[in-house]
Amino acid sequence: MSTITFDNAGKRFGNLDAVKDFSITIKDGEILGLLGPNGAGKTTLMLMMGTVYRPTSGSISVNGYDVVKHPNEVRKLIGIAFQDPRVDGILSAFDVLNWHLKMTTMFDKVERRRRVEDVLKSLDLWEARKKRTWLMSGGMKKKVEDAKILVQRPSIAVFDEPTAFLDVPSRLLVWKMIRQLRDEGSTVIVATNMMDEAERLSERVAIVNKGKLVASETPERLKGTVKGGEVLELTLNDGSEFKPDSLREFPEVHDVKQQDNKIMVFLNSGTLLLPKIVDTLSSQGFKIESVRLKEVSLEDVFLTYTGQRLE
Amino acid sequence: MSSLPTLASDLSSPPLAKESPTRLVFQMALRDVSVLFRTPWIIITRSLAFVIQLFVFAYLISGLIHIPGLNFFQYYAVGSVVATIASISFVIGYDIFEEAEEGVLDYLLTLPISRRQFIIGRALGGALRAIIYIIPMFLVVAFIEGFAQPLSIISALLSLFLLAFGVTGMSITVAVSVKSANRFDVVLALLELAVSRGSTALYPIAFMPLYVSIFAPFSPVSFAADSARASLVGFTLDLPAIAGLVAFVVIFLGLGAAFYFRRLEGGIYS
Numbered sequence: 292m293s294t295i296t297f298d299n300a301g302k303r304f305g306n307l308d309a310v311k312d313f314s315i316t317i318k319d320g321e322i323l324g325l326l327g328p329n330g331a332g333k334t335t336l337m338l339m340m341g342t343v344y345r346p347t348s349g350s351i352s353v354n355g356y357d358v359v360k361h362p363n364e365v366r367k368l369i370g371i372a373f374q375d376p377r378v379d380g381i382l383s384a385f386d387v388l389n390w391h392l393k394m395t396t397m398f399d400k401v402e403r404r405r406r407v408e409d410v411l412k413s414l415d416l417w418e419a420r421k422k423r424t425w426l427m428s429g430g431m432k433k434k435v436e437d438a439k440i441l442v443q444r445p446s447i448a449v450f451d452e453p454t455a456f457l458d459v460p461s462r463l464l465v466w467k468m469i470r471q472l473r474d475e476g477s478t479v480i481v482a483t484n485m486m487d488e489a490e491r492l493s494e495r496v497a498i499v500n501k502g503k504l505v506a507s508e509t510p511e512r513l514k515g516t517v518k519g520g521e522v523l524e525l526t527l528n529d530g531s532e533f534k535p536d537s538l539r540e541f542p543e544v545h546d547v548k549q550q551d552n553k554i555m556v557f558l559n560s561g562t563l564l565l566p567k568i569v570d571t572l573s574s575q576g577f578k579i580e581s582v583r584l585k586e587v588s589l590e591d592v593f594l595t596y597t598g599q600r601l602e
Numbered sequence: 603m604s605s606l607p608t609l610a611s612d613l614s615s616p617p618l619a620k621e622s623p624t625r626l627v628f629q630m631a632l633r634d635v636s637v638l639f640r641t642p643w644i645i646i647t648r649s650l651a652f653v654i655q656l657f658v659f660a661y662l663i664s665g666l667i668h669i670p671g672l673n674f675f676q677y678y679a680v681g682s683v684v685a686t687i688a689s690i691s692f693v694i695g696y697d698i699f700e701e702a703e704e705g706v707l708d709y710l711l712t713l714p715i716s717r718r719q720f721i722i723g724r725a726l727g728g729a730l731r732a733i734i735y736i737i738p739m740f741l742v743v744a745f746i747e748g749f750a751q752p753l754s755i756i757s758a759l760l761s762l763f764l765l766a767f768g769v770t771g772m773s774i775t776v777a778v779s780v781k782s783a784n785r786f787d788v789v790l791a792l793l794e795l796a797v798s799r800g801s802t803a804l805y806p807i808a809f810m811p812l813y814v815s816i817f818a819p820f821s822p823v824s825f826a827a828d829s830a831r832a833s834l835v836g837f838t839l840d841l842p843a844i845a846g847l848v849a850f851v852v853i854f855l856g857l858g859a860a861f862y863f864r865r866l867e868g869g870i871y872s
Contacts, residue, residue, distance in 0.1 A: 377704070381640045
């Protein structure tokens with residue numbers, strides 16, 4: 292069992308609340324996606340859970356252990372792969388992983404080598420195992436960072452932007468290896484600002500914005516909370532004079548959001564309503580540069596809950 | 603997705619055996635030591651520089667000054683080993699500051715090692731690294747001065763180790779107390795100058811200006827230099843100096859740990 296509970300947890304740096312009143316329970320064996328823009332507080336949440344920062348309010352417990360009162364017990368359960376690779380540049384990939392295993396497990400030399408070899412080969416890094424990590428490309432270093440957790444196989448595996456800097460095949464591979472980790476029984480937390488990663492990898496997504504938990508549900512249920520089920524994206528030549536109420540008059544329209552020249556209309560029966568909306572905007576003198584009708588995505592969910600886009 | 607490679611074998615973790623409290627401390631220390639061995643050229647070049655300093659500067663100066671009852675070349679040779687180990691021991695502070703700036707410290711703090719073990723491990727690693735670093739220099743001095751008494755050598759190395767341990771603690775204290783990189787560089791450089799130059803490592807106290815001679819006897823570098831000379835030259839133990847070194851170690855390891863807990867966990871580097 293490795294249930295994690297944040298109970299009104301907060302972290303204040305000076306006058307800034309990096310995390311505020313954050314409450315969530317992460318169930319044993321699930322993959323939770325922490326979705327939020329840069330600076331939302333995702334990393335601070337992880338570092339509090341990993342006992343690096345002490346919460347300034349509320350509490351966090353891991354498997355029943357309070358992170359402040361029993362930090363040593365908590366550290367034995369968690370492994371964190373950071374967003375920016377945190378490796379000694381002077382050491383090789385093999386040495387980085389071998390030392391990580393020495394610190395986090397009781398495996399003997401043979402078992403450590405077997406694990407490191409297995410994971411490095413899977414990540415196509417075996418040939419570069421003796422290369423100092425500071426000489427590696429961003430993608431290779433990122434794989435080494437992820438590999439720390441993949442060799443360790445901790446009860447709670449935390450990945451911060453696990454596929455940043457990676458090409459598409461590598462991203463798919465890392466996702467597969469993270470799922471494999473969960474299948475073996477690990478609880479997995481993935482912080483990301485990539486919608487597709489959150490959607491494809493997570494069983495549950497927690498949307499974090501400005502240090503607060505905004506919503507937490509399965510990706511499908513989150514999409515279901517957006518009224519309408521369809522999104523009409525319109526790009527105007529100049530959106531400064533646009534009045535959202537002019538479209539809200541249609542009964543099929545549930546919400547209208549605007550970001551600069553881009554208008555997002557959440558609605559039903561988009562195909563039928565599209566000509567009417569185009570007519571309305573044209574009659575108001577707007578020039579429409581592009582129109583796109585699509586189903587609700589996690590991106591739209593994020594926009595609905597936070598009023599902003601992730602990009 | 604099915605065509606993607608996967609792990610060749612089952613890597614699921616067996617339960618951990620009971621952890622030895624000292625194993626992680628040594629692993630942490632060995633990490634610092636292994637970094638030194640990754641750059642052996644540093645040891646080689648510094649040792650060569652030391653030999654040149656000894657056979658040019660120390661040889662020349664000892665020919666210029668004649669102090670009754672004092673072999674200044676020998677005095678300088680032992681003292682420069684002590685001053686060098688103090689200087690090298692300060693490096694751990696730079697390492698920790700750099701690790702904090704680059705985020706490596708966050709990673710280290712997530713590892714399953716208590717904060718107390720972590721501090722001891724880092725200080726021990728810094729001290730071991732410094733000892734390994736000065737061994738070639740120590741051997742050169744021992745060879746040319748004919749220091750061959752094993753107990754004297756062990757006693758002198760113990761003094762050097764205590765100095766290195768205490769200085770790494772001091773260096774860690776500064777690293778976790780100062781936030782700005784520039785201020786950190788200045789503070790550590792001044793501190794290094796003060797404890798090394800304001801000591802009896804390179805010059806006898808009788809020849810120092812008054813404003814230096816007042817403080818020099820209390821420098822940890824003086825404790826180590828006096829104690830090492832007493833062991834190597836006089837075949838005696840300078841117990842007050844060793845007691846001073848032990849106090850220095852205890853104070854600065856304690857301070858380092860206290861500052862560390864308070865500042866890092868409060869998020870100073872965030």
